[in-house]
Amino acid sequence: MSQIIQQSKSYFFQIQPQVAVTNHYSPVPATSSECVEKRPIDFLPNEIxxxxxxxxxxxxxxxxxxxxxxxxxxxxxxxxxxxxxxxxxxxxxxxxxxxxxxxxxxxxxxxxxxxxxxxxxxxxxxxxxxxxxxxxxxxxxxxxxxxxxxxxxxxxxxxxxxxxxxxxxxxxTGPIEKMVQCGAAMEERGQRAKIAYNGSDAWNAELQRCHQKTDSSAAWTVCALHKEGFSHAAQGYPMYVVLSNYLSRTDIERQLQNYKQGRFPIWVWSRSNGNASLLVSSDHENNVATPEILAKMQDSIARCHPASERPHIMKLSSDFVIHVGKSFDHLLSLCAIEEDGRDLSIVVASLTQICCDPFYRTTTGFQQLIDKMWIALGHPFGERLVGRDDDAAKRVKPPTRTPSAQTDVAPTWLLFLDCVAQLHRIYSFELVLTAAAVI
Structure with a gap:
């Protein structure tokens, strides 16, 4: 189950929708040079x-x-x-x-x-x-x-x-771990490309863009989890994350242990006046220490608010990935006549920032939003777009040889792009995204 910890009010915008254009093609008469039984094919590098x-x-x-x-x-x-x-x-x-x-x-x-x-x-x-x-x-x-x-x-x-x-x-496809994804070495014009939001500079710049302090008196602080030597790791989180400055090392250690896959609440955005902040995480475990740990987390977030308002916790569906996969299967049928905080919470948090912050409604801001929310926070593109990882289920129950109607795909990323495309069509004057940025 995913959750979003949010301090904000709801906003609603309305504008007349536009009509989408249709695609079509028109054939042209063939010439003698076109009626060739075999023509050479231009292969990609190393393609045979x-x-x-x-x-x-x-x-x-x-x-x-x-x-x-x-x-x-x-x-x-x-x-x-x-x-x-x-x-x-x-x-x-x-x-x-x-x-x-x-x-x-x-x-x-x-x-x-x-x-x-x-x-x-x-x-x-x-x-x-x-x-x-x-x-x-x-x-x-x-x-x-x-x-x-x-x-x-x-x-x-x-x-x-x-x-x-x-x-x-x-x-x-081969094993997911062998695919070139976030964190893998990439070459760009002879130099190694840097992964956005994987260092402290990017997060400090984002805090400053949101008019948040970055000195010792700041409410939020950039923390290098990999350098602090914690006994538990946060799966999929970048090397640096933004946390409440009112959490001690012991508090962070307990949060890592209490949230599934160690993905405890981290800061991703604030309004310029500081009266609203957005945090994302996975769901927490249910044990004897959970109430105390949750209270400590909520108190630390409330102290970051100018009026000390306690956060509103939005719990999202734990079956989100399964529902998206099934919906995709049904849609494919028409055309053919495990949630860990990296799916629905990322979709909702990303759409929230697009609706609340004009910067993310620009091409540059939209690209940075993808770098921050999808790449840096470790969305499993390979598993979701190529196929869900069912190795654990196969170890419990041997796979059948009967052809299945399932596609084993849960395209959360495509769902987000579809939501953005709908917002772009409805609120065309508010969103200045180019077509290349939406596709």
Whole structure:
């Protein structure tokens, strides 16, 4: 269960919504140079072709079916049409074509239709394991994480089974701990890039931006938990966090022990006049010492308020991740005709700061908000966007071989971006975010 400790009043803004534009494309007549059976493909660095099929029919959801050749690499599935259609929409990426490239990491579910005996229709089933060479795949359907659906018709081609096995193999991710995420070494123009809000300077700058003192008489102080030698660690927190200056070392140690994964309440934002502050944490344990520890924490936060007001504690749903995952599964079905303080609390806290602080409604502020709330506070992007970590459950109950309807994805980050996009459409004059910042 997550919770937010908040000292603030509620605010409401209203403005007329705007109408969203629609996407469309218009085909152009093919030239002789476009009607080429095989054209060279521009590969990314270290990208190689693993398998390809000729004479396939390729279509995106609600789009026209096109004939051509399909290539599978370790990074993407690329379709090479016989007749290229020119579209009037700009490209979102320099590396992937919006209409002909499918990043394998964007695949949420793979479904295949097998060739059956005469008189029986081919039905789609979820593919979770390699298919035997004795089985023949007639169609492949890919449900992507951005709700698009890709259909590959292989009835006029050969070796569709091998193509499906290649897609399954390269779309599966490795261990989460081996992914390049926050804290990993990054190179930028020959210099090691710095992680924002992972040092004391960034937090002091944020305190000063919120008109909070940073000297010895300040209500809030920047603490280096990793240097203090505490016996318990706060999982996912950055190297430096902002705490109430009225907590002793013993109090911090007890907070680390009493909150799940050690994620005890830390400061993330204050109003410029100091009469409202926002803190985030996971839920606390329930034991004999809990009431005393909670009272100490609330007293220390109240002493940071100009009027010594006690904080309002908002407890959030402990089933948030599960609900988001199930909602994502249901949404994928329509398109296809464990909470530890890093999900719902981060979403609510981020939206609160966007609504209450005009700085975070700018492109620069929005980027800093993501650095502070999502990257620095350790949101598990890999587990949520790639798949939920079910290793603990598998150790208790062996996995079944029956294809599942679940996607094992809980896109909390995408939910936050959708909320921001809705705020941007409704309050277009209050939010000055650019399209690149929202996407």
């Amino acid at each position: 072709e693993s398998y390809s099929c000729e004479n396939v029919s390729f279509s995106m959801q609600f789009g026209e079916s096109e004939q051509g050749r399909i290539v599978c690499t370790k990074a993407r599935l690329r379709f090479l049409p016989l007749v290229v259609k020119q579209r009037d929409l700009p490209q979102r990426s320099r590396f992937f074509d919006d209409f002909y490239d499918v990043p394998l990491c964007a695949i949420a579910k793979i479904e295949v239709a097998m060739v059956k005996t005469k008189g029986k229709p081919d039905k789609f089933v979820r593919m979770e394991y390699n298919l035997s060479s004795m089985e023949t795949v007639s169609m492949i359907r890919l449900i992507l994480k951005d709700m698009r659906v890709v259909n590959v018709d292989l009835r006029r081609s050969q070796n569709g089974t091998a193509l499906a096995n290649q897609i399954l193999f390269f779309s599966k």
